Every structure is written in C-alpha cells, then in structure tokens.
Amino acid sequence: MPSCLPSRIHRHRTTLALAAALTLLPGVGVAATGADARAVFDPMLEQTVAREDLPGIAMAVVEDGEVVFSATRGERRAGTGQRIDANTLFKIASNSKAMTAALLARLVDRGLLRWDDPVTRYLPQFRMHDPWVTEHMQVRDLLIHNSGLGLGAGDLMLWPEPNAFTRQDVIAGLAHLKPVTSFRSGYAYDNLMYVVAGEVAAAAGGKPYDHLMREEVFAPLGMQRCQVGAWSVTQVGNVAQPHVRIDGRNAMQGTDADMTTDRPSMAAGGIRCSLADMTRWMQVLLDPARAPGWLSAAQRRALWTAHMPMPISERQRQWDNAHFSAYGYGWRLSDMDGQWKVAHTGTLSGMYSSLALLPDRRVGVVVLINGEAEDARTALMQAALKHYTDPTATEGVGGYLDALARERQQRAAAGHVRPDTGARRPADLHGTRAWQGRYEDPWLGPASVCPDQGQLRFRVARSGWLHGEVMQVGERWLVQWDNLGEDTQPWLQVQPGVPPTLTLRAIDPDIDFSYDYQDLQFTRVGDCP
Structure with missing residues (x-):
C-alpha cells in the first residue's frame, strides 16, 4: 500500500524547499x-x-x-x-x-x-x-x-x-x-x-x-x-x-x-x-x-x-x-x-x-x-x-x-436501471391469506403483514417510516411505502414453509445502501390480531 502521510518532521524540514518548488510545478x-x-x-x-x-x-x-x-x-x-x-x-x-x-x-x-x-x-x-x-x-x-x-x-x-x-x-x-x-x-x-x-x-x-x-x-x-x-x-x-x-x-x-x-x-x-x-x-x-x-x-x-x-x-x-x-x-x-x-x-x-x-x-x-x-x-x-x-x-x-x-x-444503457413496476395493483387479501401474520426479524424486530381497512399492510413495529401497502406486479409482490420515495421500495419475497419466512430485496439497483433489505429475514410467529 502506498504511503499516504509524509511525516510531520519531513514536511517541516522541507517547507522552504516546497514553497520554492511549488511556483515551478505545473498543475499547482x-x-x-x-x-x-x-x-x-x-x-x-x-x-x-x-x-x-x-x-x-x-x-x-x-x-x-x-x-x-x-x-x-x-x-x-x-x-x-x-x-x-x-x-x-x-x-x-x-x-x-x-x-x-x-x-x-x-x-x-x-x-x-x-x-x-x-x-x-x-x-x-x-x-x-x-x-x-x-x-x-x-x-x-x-x-x-x-x-x-x-x-x-x-x-x-x-x-x-x-x-x-x-x-x-x-x-x-x-x-x-x-x-x-x-x-x-x-x-x-x-x-x-x-x-x-x-x-x-x-x-x-x-x-x-x-x-x-x-x-x-x-x-x-x-x-x-x-x-x-x-x-x-x-x-x-x-x-x-x-x-x-x-x-x-x-x-x-x-x-x-x-x-x-x-x-x-x-x-x-x-x-x-x-x-x-x-x-x-x-x-x-x-x-x-x-x-x-x-x-x-x-x-x-x-x-x-x-x-x-x-x-x-x-x-x-x-x-x-x-x-x-x-x-x-x-x-x-x-x-x-x-x-x-x-x-x-x-x-x-x-x-x-x-x-x-x-x-x-x-x-x-x-x-x-x-x-x-x-x-x-x-x-x-x-x-x-x-x-x-x-x-x-x-x-x-x-x-x-x-x-x-x-x-x-x-x-442505463447497460441495463442497470430500476425495472418498471407501474402496472401494480393492491395485493389480494384472500390469495395472500396463507402468509399473512405477525413476523419477527432477529435485529429489526417485530413486523406484520395484515389486512387493514381493505388493504394488505406491511409494518415494522419500531419504525414509523417502514409502513406501506403490499402491491402485486405480475407474480411478484412489493411494498409501497406510505412516506418514502419510489426508489426505496423493496420486493417482498415469500418462502413457503412451516413457518413461512419473508425477505425484502431492493427494486432500484442504485438504492441508498442504508436500506439494507438483504440482511433481513422475517419468520412468522403468530396470526394477525
């Protein structure tokens, strides 16, 4: 690895020489x-x-x-x-x-x-x-x-x-x-x-x-x-x-x-x-x-x-x-x-x-x-x-x-763009019943995917921002956050099993890395209230 810090002593000893040289160097x-x-x-x-x-x-x-x-x-x-x-x-x-x-x-x-x-x-x-x-x-x-x-x-x-x-x-x-x-x-x-x-x-x-x-x-x-x-x-x-x-x-x-x-x-x-x-x-x-x-x-x-x-x-x-x-x-x-x-x-x-x-x-x-x-x-x-x-x-x-x-x-020309998710529709409450419920992630904590006033809602308990409606795009689901931009939305992926698990994946390839959805895995722990 190249040295990045000339010693303070060295810089002190060469101050006068550098001062003179800087006037002669191109690009200074x-x-x-x-x-x-x-x-x-x-x-x-x-x-x-x-x-x-x-x-x-x-x-x-x-x-x-x-x-x-x-x-x-x-x-x-x-x-x-x-x-x-x-x-x-x-x-x-x-x-x-x-x-x-x-x-x-x-x-x-x-x-x-x-x-x-x-x-x-x-x-x-x-x-x-x-x-x-x-x-x-x-x-x-x-x-x-x-x-x-x-x-x-x-x-x-x-x-x-x-x-x-x-x-x-x-x-x-x-x-x-x-x-x-x-x-x-x-x-x-x-x-x-x-x-x-x-x-x-x-x-x-x-x-x-x-x-x-x-x-x-x-x-x-x-x-x-x-x-x-x-x-x-x-x-x-x-x-x-x-x-x-x-x-x-x-x-x-x-x-x-x-x-x-x-x-x-x-x-x-x-x-x-x-x-x-x-x-x-x-x-x-x-x-x-x-x-x-x-x-x-x-x-x-x-x-x-x-x-x-x-x-x-x-x-x-x-x-x-x-x-x-x-x-x-x-x-x-x-x-x-x-x-x-x-x-x-x-x-x-x-x-x-x-x-x-x-x-x-x-x-x-x-x-x-x-x-x-x-x-x-x-x-x-x-x-x-x-x-x-x-x-x-x-x-x-x-x-x-x-x-x-x-x-x-x-x-964009190389295909590194957010896919078109415009043809979305609200998730069907009946068709998603098998994996609705209360969930838990080891570090993000409790979450839920439950019906609320005719919508299927995803909520993280300890975040007032990670709340949104579950939408369907073709055969896939995504979470449409209530108060965050479209570039922060994740795919919602369901792994069937006993119990079922949920994971999130970013839709936008250029999403801010702080939306670390890839580190989450929610396991179902109970029914919806």
Whole structure:
C-alpha cells in the first residue's frame, strides 16, 4: 500500500524547499484571496445552484488558515423567504464521524483509553456474530470499516429517522448480523460501528456522548452553533430543513419537530453545524496553532493515517489521477493530482455535505446543502479543489455535471436501471391469506403483514417510516411505502414453509445502501390480531 502521510518532521524540514518548488510545478494552483477568491468561487456556486435548482447551499474556502470565501444561497425552507446565512444549522451527516474520531483521540491523549483496547473492556455487552471477532475487536476497528459486515449492514435500525430503536438495541442487533467477509480483510462502509464508538467514548469518558462532544470538541474549538443529542429547534433557531424533489420542485420532507431527540445515530451521522462552525473546524484541522494543546501531534497523525485500504474508483482515476485510497479515523485519504487529500461526505435524505482538505497546501473546502444534491455536491467540490490541484483543468462545474449525467446514461444503457413496476395493483387479501401474520426479524424486530381497512399492510413495529401497502406486479409482490420515495421500495419475497419466512430485496439497483433489505429475514410467529 502506498504511503499516504509524509511525516510531520519531513514536511517541516522541507517547507522552504516546497514553497520554492511549488511556483515551478505545473498543475499547482495559486492562492486566491479576497476579491480574487470571490471571482473564482462565486461563479462555481451560482452555476451549481442554477443547474441543480437547489433549495439552499452554503460554501466556504480556507487558504493558509484564513477564510478567503464564504457564501450562502437560498432558503432554509423553500418558498418561505427564510434565507440561509453562515449561522444556519445543517445536518452534516457522516461528516460527524471525523468529530467522533477526534473525541476518541482526545480521550486517548488524556489516558482514558487506547486505540488497541478491546471494545469489551468498555462495553461488556458488545457481541458480534463471531465470538472470536467479539474478543478481538479493538477501539480502532470501530472507525475503519473493517468489521466484515456488508455495506451499510443494520442501517435500518438508524434510518429513516426518527424511529424507536435505542443505542442498546443497535448494539444488541450486531450479534445477529452475519458477516460477508472475514474480520479486517476488506473495506465496507459501516455506520453501526460508529454508534458503538460513541458508547465506548461515553464509557471511557464517564459522560454521555453528546456531553463529551460539546466539552471536548465544540467548546474548545469555538464551534458555537453545533448541536448534538436532544435540543430545542425552536430555541436554537435558524435551522435548515431537508428537501426532496417531488414533481420537479423542492418539497420539505422529514422536517424537525420543536424538539430534536437524542437519536442513536448521532456518533455516526447525527451532528448539525453551521457554515461558520465547519469553517472553524477546517481551520483547526489545518493549523494546530489555532487550538494549542487541543490534540497532540501523535493523535493528529493517527486520525489521518491510512489504517484501511480502499478501492480506487474509475472516477477517481480519471478525475483525480489518483494512485491510492484509504480510510483513516473518520476520514477518507487519497491523492489528487499528486497532492494529499483528506475528505469526507455526508448524506441523509434531503441533506448533503462535503468537506475536503489539502493539508500540505493548508486549503479546505466545505459545502452544505439542504436538498437532494449528490451531483451538485460532487461537481462543486471537484471544481473547487481543481482550482488548487490543476488550475489548467477546463471542465468546471458544468463539465463535471455533464460527466455525471453521462455516467447515468451509460448505466442505463447497460441495463442497470430500476425495472418498471407501474402496472401494480393492491395485493389480494384472500390469495395472500396463507402468509399473512405477525413476523419477527432477529435485529429489526417485530413486523406484520395484515389486512387493514381493505388493504394488505406491511409494518415494522419500531419504525414509523417502514409502513406501506403490499402491491402485486405480475407474480411478484412489493411494498409501497406510505412516506418514502419510489426508489426505496423493496420486493417482498415469500418462502413457503412451516413457518413461512419473508425477505425484502431492493427494486432500484442504485438504492441508498442504508436500506439494507438483504440482511433481513422475517419468520412468522403468530396470526394477525
């Protein structure tokens, strides 16, 4: 595996030489400060908003420790006139993982835990499917996606939110999730292990995770608006709401109640921060002098060390000329046009975030969006970073958006599309009587397939979202969720037997991996009420 981190000592000794050499190297961007930065990044932002019809967006760029660009567009709630500003809170989703890793690093610095401690030292109830893995799982393993579980395994205990699962339910469910590879043999992105990591932090630190996050990360770094755990949306105010595309327009979905509850996902993806907070976060990460003593040099290196190799995508090869890819503690590490890149993205329904650092350049870019914006996030971040890594690149935001559209067309041409399920009809109550009843999955818990007001309804007891009508398409059944998009719908497959079992399979080949239907198996345990 290629080395991804030149030593801090080496970088220090070669600073002057590099500074001189950078002016001579092709493909190395020049600093853009003040009005120059606005001239560079404003057009990128405007083009992204116009092309993708975003409800709202916030973006900032840090160069050499200073904020050279900060801008917002759009509304917190589409159509209300409530403008987004630098203090508007966004869900940062999986960019929370880096903060969880930083919290653990703080506890390591204080001698309250070690990276190679067994998880069971802090959580005696922790169990994986394989007892050997339970015994040998270390704290560090919780952060680097090497558990052997499949992509997104168990995520239906976390999302869609809110639901009735607790962190204790999530940890108990791990014992029932079967691995798809051996422990530490490969990379597969995982959220549940970060939930465990948050509970390890709580056990080692002697306080709940959210309390520790405020005390160890938010407060010392001056991230004044960041929120985690239970908090009052009404009192805090200025909170962006998620939007999805419905009939060609931005519509709010999954909006906040007056109070946000303490949700089990917070260590994996439940933190909210403002653009100003995320800008401060980037400044501290790029320059330790911004927060002297907050983290030791050893723990800063640990966060950005390549702990788990990752595959390099074809897009990375073509767009970034990438040669390595790996996961650190809460961060993805790679190279981009010969420069070291540290980055992560965050995705929740209707909320997208992206943060990328070029540490040797002391450059950082953050993008926060409150709409369905995967392409917007990807294209804008790529164009912004290319300004520094390859200013001769001519693609721009529009070029990258066009390339993403071509990728989708190629997948469609290759038959990688959602099948047509338009000719659906309600399931016949009489014809499905043999497998109606109450069911149980080992980790998702109780469910039912029962008649209700003339419909055959599928319900997961602990999720308010996984409720829907059973429909028939030809000889197959599917679940048409009441309040989730068509791209999340699963086939419902019946295995006759005594008792019968039910499984779910995604219809859309590009479904978000957190809908891990493939890990479910419901066994009939009784009749319908």
